[in-house]
Amino acid sequence: MKYIWPVFKREFAAYFATPLAYVFIVIFLFTMGAFTFYVGHFYDNGIADLSVFFAYHPWLYLFLVPAISMRLWAEERRSGTMELILTLPVPVWATVVGKHLAAWAFTGIALALTFPIWLTVDYLGSPDNGVILASYIGSFLVAGSYMAIGACISATTGNQVIAFVVSVVVCFLFTVSGTPLVLDFFHAWAPVALTDAISSFSFVTHFTAITAGVLDLRDVVFFLSLMALFLTANVVVVDMKKSG
Amino acid sequence: MIEIDGLTRHFGSVTAVAGLSLKVARGEVLGFLGPNGAGKSTTMKMITGYLAPSAGRITVCGHDIETDTLAAQAAVGYLPEGAPAYGDMTARQFLAFIAEVRGFKSAEAKTRVAASVEKTELAPVLDQPIETLSKGFKRRVGVAQAILHDPPVLIMDEPTDGLDPNQKHSVRSLIRAMAPEKAIIISTHLLEEVDAICTRAVIIDRGTIVADGTPGELLARSRYHNAVTLTLPPAQADAAVAKLKALPAVAGVERSGRNGVASLTAFPKSGALLIETVSALALRESWAVQEMYAEPGRLDEVFRAITTSDAARAKAART
CATH class of the missing domain: 3.40.50.300 (P-loop containing nucleotide triphosphate hydrolases)
Structure with missing residues (x-):
C-alpha cells in the first residue's frame, strides 16, 4: 500500500492537470445520454428503469476506456519517464496496480456523474434502486476490466495509436464472445465445452446478468479475476521489456 | 560502493x-x-x-x-x-x-x-x-x-x-x-x-x-604530453625549426601558422622535459617569442587514438 498510494495519487492528479479529464468526462456523459435517449428511446419505453441506459455501457466503454488506457504506459515510454519510474525503489507490481486503480477511479468519477439520469427515473416513477445500484457496480467492473486489458496492451508499445487500436480490438473480442457473431463460428465444429467456455468470457453475458438485478458473486469474481490476470500480464510485459 | x-x-x-x-x-x-x-x-x-x-x-x-x-x-x-x-x-x-x-x-x-x-x-x-x-x-x-x-x-x-x-x-x-x-x-x-x-x-x-x-594519467598518454609550443615571427621560423630539431631531447617538430605568426610544437623523446632547454635555446638565439608553453597533453587526442569512430565501426561491421 505504501508503494501504491504515491503512484495512484500522481496518476490520478495527472488527469486533472490537463484538459484531458474534462474533455473525457463531457464526451462520456454526452455519448451516454445520446445513446440512452436517441438510440435507446428511453422515454418511449415508458418503463421506470435504467436497463436501456446500462445496455450501452459495454459498447461505449469499448472506445472510451482504451482512450484512457492507451497513454498509461505508452506515454511513459515515449517521454522517457519510464526510466525514471522503473529506477525508483518501487516494485513493478505496485506501479501497475497504482496506474490501473487511478485510471479506473477516474472512469468511476465519470460514471458517477451520470447520476442525474437516476434522479430522473426516480422522480418519474419508482424504479428498483437495488437493481440500479447493482448495475452501476456491474458497469464499474466492466470499465475496470477494459482498463486492465488496455493497460497491459499499452505497456507493449511506445505508440499510443497502436495501443488504442489493439485495445479496442481485444476488448471487442471479449465483448462479443457471447454473441452469435462469434459463437456461430465455433458451433459448427467445436465441442460444446469450448463454445461454452468462449461464451463464458463474454463481458455482455456477465454484465447483463448483473443488470438483471442479480449481483451474483460469480459474475463479480469473473471481472475481478480478469483484471488480476491482465494486471499480472502487465507486470510480466514490463519486466520482459527490461531484458528484451 | x-x-x-x-x-x-x-x-x-x-x-x-x-x-x-x-x-x-x-x-x-x-x-x-x-x-x-x-x-x-x-x-x-x-x-x-x-x-x-x-x-x-x-x-x-x-x-x-x-x-x-x-x-x-x-x-x-x-x-x-x-x-x-x-x-x-x-x-x-x-x-x-x-x-x-x-x-x-x-x-x-x-x-x-x-x-x-x-x-x-x-x-x-x-x-x-x-x-x-x-x-x-x-x-x-x-x-x-x-x-x-x-x-x-x-x-x-x-x-x-x-x-x-x-x-x-x-x-x-x-x-x-x-x-x-x-x-x-x-x-x-x-x-x-x-x-x-x-x-x-x-x-x-x-x-x-x-x-x-x-585524468592526469590519461593526459600522459597523449603525444602532446610535455610537448612545447612556441609562436614567433615567420621570418625566424625556419632557423628555429632546425635548431629545435638539433636538440638531443627533441623527437620531432611540427609547424603551423596563423595570423602572421608561426607556431612550432616540439615533441619530446619519451620521458624528457623540454620546456627548460627550449626556453634556454630561445634566449640564446634571441628569438622574438610571443608565446611559449608546455602542453599537459590533449585528452581529445588520446580519446581519438584509443576509440573508434562510428564510421570505422560501421565499416568493420560490414566486412
Whole structure:
C-alpha cells in the first residue's frame, strides 16, 4: 500500500492537470445520454428503469476506456519517464496496480456523474434502486476490466495509436464472445465445452446478468479475476521489456 | 560502493556492453567517456535497474541489483539521459512525488525537497509546470530529483549536456561539493568536464573499457604530453625549426601558422622535459617569442587514438 498510494495519487492528479479529464468526462456523459435517449428511446419505453441506459455501457466503454488506457504506459515510454519510474525503489507490481486503480477511479468519477439520469427515473416513477445500484457496480467492473486489458496492451508499445487500436480490438473480442457473431463460428465444429467456455468470457453475458438485478458473486469474481490476470500480464510485459 | 563484474548486454544481435568490470569507491567521481553507442548509457541503465543484464553481476552498496532491486535502487540517485520528468507537474509537485515514493513522510519530505531545491537553485521556477521550463532548469529538476534522498551512489547521464557555461559551472560545483561522501559516475562527451570534476576517467569503446586512470594519467598518454609550443615571427621560423630539431631531447617538430605568426610544437623523446632547454635555446638565439608553453597533453587526442569512430565501426561491421 505504501508503494501504491504515491503512484495512484500522481496518476490520478495527472488527469486533472490537463484538459484531458474534462474533455473525457463531457464526451462520456454526452455519448451516454445520446445513446440512452436517441438510440435507446428511453422515454418511449415508458418503463421506470435504467436497463436501456446500462445496455450501452459495454459498447461505449469499448472506445472510451482504451482512450484512457492507451497513454498509461505508452506515454511513459515515449517521454522517457519510464526510466525514471522503473529506477525508483518501487516494485513493478505496485506501479501497475497504482496506474490501473487511478485510471479506473477516474472512469468511476465519470460514471458517477451520470447520476442525474437516476434522479430522473426516480422522480418519474419508482424504479428498483437495488437493481440500479447493482448495475452501476456491474458497469464499474466492466470499465475496470477494459482498463486492465488496455493497460497491459499499452505497456507493449511506445505508440499510443497502436495501443488504442489493439485495445479496442481485444476488448471487442471479449465483448462479443457471447454473441452469435462469434459463437456461430465455433458451433459448427467445436465441442460444446469450448463454445461454452468462449461464451463464458463474454463481458455482455456477465454484465447483463448483473443488470438483471442479480449481483451474483460469480459474475463479480469473473471481472475481478480478469483484471488480476491482465494486471499480472502487465507486470510480466514490463519486466520482459527490461531484458528484451 | 559500486561493483560491476563481467557485465554484458545484448540487444538482439548487437552487443552493447561486453564483459565490463569496474569498482567505484566512496569519494570517487568517475567520468565515463566514449563515443556515441559505446555502451555508456546502457551500463548506467543496468546499474540503476532499468535494464536487466544479459550476463554479469552488479552490486550497489552490497545489494545485488537483480535480486535485491529495491534496496539497491534506494541507495542510488539517477539522472537519466535527457532528464525526463512529468511535464504536466510543477517542479514542486514533482519533487514532492519523488520524496513520497522514496518513503519520506510529510515533514521530512518538505525538508528534503527544500534542501534539494536550494542546492540546485530551483526556487524561482518551483511552481511552473516542468514542460514550460528552459532546458537548464529542466536539467536541474532532474538533478534535484536525483540528490533528494542524499544517496550514497549517484549516477548521472550527461548532467551538463545543453547547459550554458554558468549552469555548467554550478552543476559541476554541486557535484564537486558532494563528491567526498559519495560514489559518483557521470557520463559526458565533454573532455574538459573530466578535467574539471573527475578523479578518475574510464574510456569505453564497443562495450569494453579501453582506458582507466586519473585524468592526469590519461593526459600522459597523449603525444602532446610535455610537448612545447612556441609562436614567433615567420621570418625566424625556419632557423628555429632546425635548431629545435638539433636538440638531443627533441623527437620531432611540427609547424603551423596563423595570423602572421608561426607556431612550432616540439615533441619530446619519451620521458624528457623540454620546456627548460627550449626556453634556454630561445634566449640564446634571441628569438622574438610571443608565446611559449608546455602542453599537459590533449585528452581529445588520446580519446581519438584509443576509440573508434562510428564510421570505422560501421565499416568493420560490414566486412
